Amino acid sequence: MNFSGTVKLNPVGVFVLLGLTFIFFVYSFAGKKTNEREVNLKNVLIAAVNAAIKGGDEIKVFNTVDINKRSKGKTKEGANDFITDADVRSHCVMYYGLRYMFPFIKAGSALNLIISHFAITFVISEETPQSDVCEKYYQKLSLNADDANINALNDVYVPIDDITIWIDPLDATQEFTEQLREYVTTMVCVAVKGKPLIGVIHQPFSKQSITSWSWLGNGISNNLQQKNKVKVDTTNPKIIVSRSHSGEVKKIIKHAIPTAEVVTAGGAGYKILQLINGNVSAYIHMTAIKKWDICSGNAILNSVGGHLSTFSGKDINYADGNDSVIKNGILAALLNHEWFYQKLKSYVPT
Known part of the structure; x- marks a missing residue:
């Protein structure tokens, strides 16, 4: 019997095995149950503001580019429910930016992509393009805030299971297709136990590209004061x-x-x-x-x-x-x- 043969290892299989081993280790020794994992709402607010702005930037690209308007179907009242390439690109940067910024298990950057596949998908978007469509548009969101009002806020932690994030990558698509772009917004909402606590409405075509935000009981943007x-x-x-x-x-x-x-x-x-x-x-x-x-x-x-x-x-x-x-x-x-x-x-x- 010959024991001198070479065993060939599949590198993809090894990579997956290591990833699963790491996840098992985290679950076994982290000392926290799944529903006790927490997220900092201040960071979620910062990411929500940045996501809305980045989504708006993707929409503004279509000032000079064909929007590729098509219908997703009919509303109950019989009107076309339109989607454009601007909706898709805004969705890609907002949805995947938020989803991968807050994976269920936090890890070092080299492992984030693996771990994010085990994330709880708590981001709900109007649009539904898959990751392969969005791959070339994905952008990492920043957790740095340019707004002094946000930087002054305190950290508040809540269980990640309590959070639902709703995004509208391009509100007023009908008007967008008619060049009535003053009505267009990008929006992010963070609900905790079903209650809407954080709201972001970004107006990409306003003169100063205005971003309105609020966090109930904690703070609001300057333009919402009074x-x-x-x-x-x-x-x-x-x-x-x-x-x-x-x-x-x-x-x-x-x-x-x-x-x-x-x-x-x-x-x-x-x-x-x-x-x-x-x-x-x-x-x-x-x-x-x-x-x-x-x-x-x-x-x-x-x-x-x-x-x-x-x-x-x-x-x-x-x-x-x-x-x-x-x-x-x-x-x-x-x-x-x-x-x-x-x-x-x-x-x-x-």
């Missing part, structure tokens, strides 16, 4: 609604609040900012709307004293990524939410 001081007119209120998915909302408002002025705009993020800036008294949407459209605005509105609810009068829970649709619309107001709710609730099926 927004809770805005007065709201309930005698002749101005109500903002969707220009492309309005349904019966204009007719209902006319019956419920005859003195109201109705204005239309694109993008849920844009409409929430108009509300917070005091340019309108309420934001009403009465057809189906997705949680990634409103989570960021909900978080910011909460931070400045406003309120967003369904027409059942209930706050929205953002914990479950499998339940992403609000079927009967939403009501948002900076002040006097209850007044608008009482006026409108009998007109809206719940």
Whole structure:
């Protein structure tokens, strides 16, 4: 019998075996259960702001490039649900940037790529391109903040299992395809146990490329300061609604609040900012709307004293990524939410 033969090892198999061995070691000796692993919300906020800005930068590339508009299907109301290459590129940098910045098991940079395959996917995006599509666009996010207000915040740790992150890589795609780019935003929302705590709305086509952010009970961006001081007119209120998915909302408002002025705009993020800036008294949407459209605005509105609810009068829970649709619309107001709710609730099926 010949024992002198050479044994050839598959390098890929060895690499995988070493990775699995490392993971077993971490689970066996780290001294923490899975659901006790924590993440620093301050770091999540910094990454969320940077992700929204990077996503906006990808969108701005398409000022001079064909956007490749196509339909993902039809909405319940029969309108096309468009996607463009700008949506995809923004998704790639935002989704994978956040996902790989906060893997379930933290490790050295050489092992992050392996370990991230075992991550809990707690980032939910409107778009769904896979990693092979996004590979050439992926960018590592920074945990350095340029905003002094963020740098002054304290570290707050929460269990990673409690976190759900919602992103909208390009809000107002319909308007983007029509060159109405003032309505376009990129958004990131961080919910803890279903409650929207951190909201980021970035306006890539605004003159100063404005980024609005808030962290409930901790801080807000400079441009949101004093927004809770805005007065709201309930005698002749101005109500903002969707220009492309309005349904019966204009007719209902006319019956419920005859003195109201109705204005239309694109993008849920844009409409929430108009509300917070005091340019309108309420934001009403009465057809189906997705949680990634409103989570960021909900978080910011909460931070400045406003309120967003369904027409059942209930706050929205953002914990479950499998339940992403609000079927009967939403009501948002900076002040006097209850007044608008009482006026409108009998007109809206719940």
